[in-house]
Amino acid sequence: MVSFALSGVGVSGGIAIGRAQLVSHATIEVSHYTIPVGKVDTEIARFSNAVKEVQKELEGLHLALTGGDVPGEFGAFLDVHWMILTDPTLSEAPKRLIAEQRCNAEWALTQQLSVLVEQFEQIEDPYLRERKADIVQVGERVLKRLMGKPGSLPAAVAEEQTILVAHDLSPADVIQFKHHHYGAFLTDVGGVTSHTAIVARSLNVPAVVATHNARQLIRDSEMLIVDGNAGVVIINPDRAVLSEYRLKQSQIELERQKLKRLRTKPAETIDGVRIELHANIELPEDVAQTLENGASGVGLFRSEFLFLNRVGLPTEDEQFEAYRAVAEGMHGHPVTIRTFDLGADKNVQGLDGLARVAPNPALGLRAVRFCLAEPRLFLTQLRAILRASHYGKVRILIPMLASSSEIEQTLFMIEQAKESLREQGVPFDSGVEVGGMIEIPAAVIAMDAFVTKLDFLSIGTNDLIQYTLAVDRADEAVAHLYDPLHPAVIRLLAMAIGTAAKAETPIAVCGEMAGEVQLTRLLLGLGLRNFSMHPAQLLAVKQRVLTSGMTASKHFVDRIRRADSPDKIAALVDKLNAL
Numbered sequence: 001m002v003s004f005a006l007s008g009v010g011v012s013g014g015i016a017i018g019r020a021q022l023v024s025h026a027t028i029e030v031s032h033y034t035i036p037v038g039k040v041d042t043e044i045a046r047f048s049n050a051v052k053e054v055q056k057e058l059e060g061l062h063l064a065l066t067g068g069d070v071p072g073e074f075g076a077f078l079d080v081h082w083m084i085l086t087d088p089t090l091s092e093a094p095k096r097l098i099a100e101q102r103c104n105a106e107w108a109l110t111q112q113l114s115v116l117v118e119q120f121e122q123i124e125d126p127y128l129r130e131r132k133a134d135i136v137q138v139g140e141r142v143l144k145r146l147m148g149k150p151g152s153l154p155a156a157v158a159e160e161q162t163i164l165v166a167h168d169l170s171p172a173d174v175i176q177f178k179h180h181h182y183g184a185f186l187t188d189v190g191g192v193t194s195h196t197a198i199v200a201r202s203l204n205v206p207a208v209v210a211t212h213n214a215r216q217l218i219r220d221s222e223m224l225i226v227d228g229n230a231g232v233v234i235i236n237p238d239r240a241v242l243s244e245y246r247l248k249q250s251q252i253e254l255e256r257q258k259l260k261r262l263r264t265k266p267a268e269t270i271d272g273v274r275i276e277l278h279a280n281i282e283l284p285e286d287v288a289q290t291l292e293n294g295a296s297g298v299g300l301f302r303s304e305f306l307f308l309n310r311v312g313l314p315t316e317d318e319q320f321e322a323y324r325a326v327a328e329g330m331h332g333h334p335v336t337i338r339t340f341d342l343g344a345d346k347n348v349q350g351l352d353g354l355a356r357v358a359p360n361p362a363l364g365l366r367a368v369r370f371c372l373a374e375p376r377l378f379l380t381q382l383r384a385i386l387r388a389s390h391y392g393k394v395r396i397l398i399p400m401l402a403s404s405s406e407i408e409q410t411l412f413m414i415e416q417a418k419e420s421l422r423e424q425g426v427p428f429d430s431g432v433e434v435g436g437m438i439e440i441p442a443a444v445i446a447m448d449a450f451v452t453k454l455d456f457l458s459i460g461t462n463d464l465i466q467y468t469l470a471v472d473r474a475d476e477a478v479a480h481l482y483d484p485l486h487p488a489v490i491r492l493l494a495m496a497i498g499t500a501a502k503a504e505t506p507i508a509v510c511g512e513m514a515g516e517v518q519l520t521r522l523l524l525g526l527g528l529r530n531f532s533m534h535p536a537q538l539l540a541v542k543q544r545v546l547t548s549g550m551t552a553s554k555h556f557v558d559r560i561r562r563a564d565s566p567d568k569i570a571a572l573v574d575k576l577n578a579l
């Protein structure tokens, strides 16, 4: 077996050692394994039989339709599927792939499906473009047949030793992994602060994205080492490399265990400045991890994640139960519920407003814009949050605000929700605080409206960087341009924290920068006193806070604010961290 390495972008630290499991493009997961030379013809025959069986299946369906009380479109629909199935691009091309690559039939078919889907995505005509869904459906029929009669599938391994390898994973895919214990995952595409990466970090498993072609090069069941810190993947490592990484793995585990001792220690700098360390969560069940890591509150509950793997949004009661569970679970500590940040990479099936593909989703109908465009949906969520405020210290956080009119419209909606609850005699905390996320440069530059109209602020650095530098946070092609240490980002942060301090409006950072230990001292030096991050990072950041002093860092932070290049800033941050 050939040993080789791939590099990508490490988005979640730690080391995992385990076996690869490939996740396919189609909704069905397929394996990828090598066929012995003498078995290639048998594999091709297995594929041909599966295609024939699906042909019979379609013929049977057609027969069942004739004479019945069934609309004519169904017949036409089956005809389209028949044509797709018998087209050589689907029924012949995979055979060639099996022979050339000596791969299993399922893998050959999924590869060919990916090619066809990509071709259809380039088609201008929207009707024809939509036919790609039919291709996937036909392909999946054949895949199911193949999987019902598998070839020599590799043996299954425990989840903890399973490393998922995918071309791409959506935030909705990754959130489902909360119910599994996979060892790590790798994707061909993705950026450091894509929501997929963020959820990987919250799962506390190593993850490497932007590997470009991991899914093509790695085979099912191959032994892998994933180094999430270095962004490196080693395929089929030899024994020496394996034992070196096993040692590293146990050292990391030892460090993690040591950090646990800090759980109940107050987060204070050497000079006695008290720092709030809050947690970012996606689901109510994350409260357990939040408390385990000693967070003094929830600084960001990404409420939209609750509802990703379903059709449509949940009822007010369902939402209320979820919010109440978090409010009660945090025992009086603040719980900051961010209203739905849907759109861009987080879509919900069945919501008309999100059905169309926006020309540029990150600049489109996302977050508060979407909520204001769908007032009924927004009111339902606001009522559910307000009802939960009766059971703990709940705060409302509005994402992606850009202007004072959006703030006013939102506050008006909150008043309406309160009024309707009052009329029905439903209890809620009438003093519930309302905050805004600072994620758009315009919000920093014109922050006076924010500090006068809102009770608190939270800087979403993931989006603030994306919108300041015009770099799509989920696109690996520009991942190298995504830089938290760009002078424009640092100056905007300094400006936001400074303006809020002057107005005595509490401000936090809840983007990924807050959980980055290398940036803790910089943020402290810029005046930040409230950090919100995924719980797994909390104790490491606390450790850094405990060894940091404000006075000593002042000189470096002043120079950082004036520096004119990311390199100079990075060098100064290194010096700051070495103090």
Ligand code: PEP
Pocket: 198, 300, 302, 341, 439, 459, 460, 461, 462, 463, 464, 510, 511, 512
């Ligand atoms: C951010 O943009 O920094 C943020 C915290 O929100 P999200 O990552 O969910 O967009």
Ligand code: MG
Pocket: 399, 439, 460, 462, 463
């Ligand atoms: Mg954001």
